[in-house]
Amino acid sequence: MNDQTPLDDDRLALDTVLVHGGTERSQFGETSEALFLNSGFVYQTAAAAEARFKGESPGFIYSRYANPTVAMFEARMALIEGAEAARGTASGMSAVTAALLCQLRAGDHVVAARALFGSCLYVVEDLLPRFGVQSTLVDGTDMAAWRAAVRPETKVFFLESPTNPTLEVIDLSAVCEIAHAAGARVVVDNVFATPLGQRPMAHGVDVVVYSATKHIDGAGRCLGGVILASEAFVTEELKDFYRHTGPSMSPFNAWVMLKGLETLSLRVERQCATAARLADWLAEQPGVARVLYPGRDDHPQAGVARRQMSSGGPMVSFDLAGGKDAAFRFSDALRIVRISNNLGDARSLVTHPATTTHQRLTPEARAALGISDGLLRLSVGLEAPEDLQADLGRALRAATRG
Numbered sequence: 126m127n128d129q130t131p132l133d134d135d136r137l138a139l140d141t142v143l144v145h146g147g148t149e150r151s152q153f154g155e156t157s158e159a160l161f162l163n164s165g166f167v168y169q170t171a172a173a174a175e176a177r178f179k180g181e182s183p184g185f186i187y188s189r190y191a192n193p194t195v196a197m198f199e200a201r202m203a204l205i206e207g208a209e210a211a212r213g214t215a216s217g218m219s220a221v222t223a224a225l226l227c228q229l230r231a232g233d234h235v236v237a238a239r240a241l242f243g244s245c246l247y248v249v250e251d252l253l254p255r256f257g258v259q260s261t262l263v264d265g266t267d268m269a270a271w272r273a274a275v276r277p278e279t280k281v282f283f284l285e286s287p288t289n290p291t292l293e294v295i296d297l298s299a300v301c302e303i304a305h306a307a308g309a310r311v312v313v314d315n316v317f318a319t320p321l322g323q324r325p326m327a328h329g330v331d332v333v334v335y336s337a338t339k340h341i342d343g344a345g346r347c348l349g350g351v352i353l354a355s356e357a358f359v360t361e362e363l364k365d366f367y368r369h370t371g372p373s374m375s376p377f378n379a380w381v382m383l384k385g386l387e388t389l390s391l392r393v394e395r396q397c398a399t400a401a402r403l404a405d406w407l408a409e410q411p412g413v414a415r416v417l418y419p420g421r422d423d424h425p426q427a428g429v430a431r432r433q434m435s436s437g438g439p440m441v442s443f444d445l446a447g448g449k450d451a452a453f454r455f456s457d458a459l460r461i462v463r464i465s466n467n468l469g470d471a472r473s474l475v476t477h478p479a480t481t482t483h484q485r486l487t488p489e490a491r492a493a494l495g496i497s498d499g500l501l502r503l504s505v506g507l508e509a510p511e512d513l514q515a516d517l518g519r520a521l522r523a524a525t526r527g
């Protein structure tokens with residue numbers, strides 16, 4: 126007989142966890158994870174409902190609180206990340222917002238790295254202060270700046286690494302040391318590294334968030350997010366906030382993400398290898414003023430990247446000498462790489478941050494972040510590397526022709 130007892134997931138290699146972790150079968154013995162596309166649950170008796178609500182008997186109550194398909198995604202993500210607990214969310218932004226708001230109250234203070242995904246910047250800079258939570262933005266690579274920003278009421282440090290779109294790498298261990306000495310928690314948005322390329326909790330990070338929309342889905346289908354933390358954080362800070370404000374993940378999207386996780390390492394390894402190859406090739410091309418790739422020795426934080434990341438990642442940014450005109454001619458001449466602000470897809474995608482994701486910023490603020498008019502951000506997909514290189518080559522010729 127095929128042993129049906131659950132696997133001892135903690136002892137399995139990551140590639141096995143990506144396929145099997147957290148799987149729970151129904152009485153039908155389905156092979157792949159079942160999609161429980163239901164909002165509510167029924168109880169055999171009124172007393173059973175009472176016990177469930179009192180927390181005296183286990184089980185599901187309502188899909189805003191928890192759902193079996195979402196629970197499988199959460200369990201698998203917790204195993205991958207090495208976190209005690211996880212909660213799935215409707216999007217990456219709901220993960221970021223819930224992870225911050227659930228632990229903050231009026232009078233608290235947040236320190237964040239200035240180089241943030243646009244919507245994260247809105248939450249920290251515009252939204253939190255409306256509710257009496259002050260925030261200070263710092264250069265994330267400058268440890269003295271983090272230290273100087275700390276106040277007695279500082280509760281949270283927030284950052285992403287590598288950052289969007291200039292792929293700065295922030296020293297997670299050093300930031301955690303400063304935060305923890307000040308009694309603050311560290312929340313890291315790990316999207317650009319992917320769960321396979323960087324393990325923030327191993328460096329002391331308290332809460333890790335992802336937009337699952339990106340490499341976890343991997344094919345540009347669904348929005349989703351996840352918050353990973355200790356059991357204590359999830360129970361004491363997040364649980365009630367999550368239940369009653371409703372950033373919950375759709376079971377359908379959780380099911381798609383479970384399928385995405387099965388192939389995550391195959392995809393991300395290939396994307397990182399292609400990204401490294403394209404970064405090296407781009408650095409040699411005329412018309413390319415600068416390549417920003419955490420896996421290259423000329424990256425400003427190459428040493429930190431080597432210590433903290435297992436690869437250079439699946440994203441490459443580069444500066445065209447010809448500024449905005451060259452960047453537009455380049456983008457328009459691409460035939461395989463598509464123009465999109467999204468990332469983490471099987472398709473390679475290019476974006477011009479200065480006129481899209483970061484157009485809201487003043488030219489001075491963009492300059493401070495290193496976002497020049499010639500900067501392009503490439504999310505490397507699964508196409509044949511030689512076809513991508515030829516496509517970029519064609520676009521570079523179009524860009525430099527003027």
Ligand SMILES: *Cc1c(COP(=O)(O)O)cnc(C)c1O
Binds near residue numbers: 289317
């Ligand atoms: C996309 C992204 C988000 C937001 O995720 P959504 O799923 O689009 O809400 C947050 N942080 C980073 C770094 C991202 O790339």
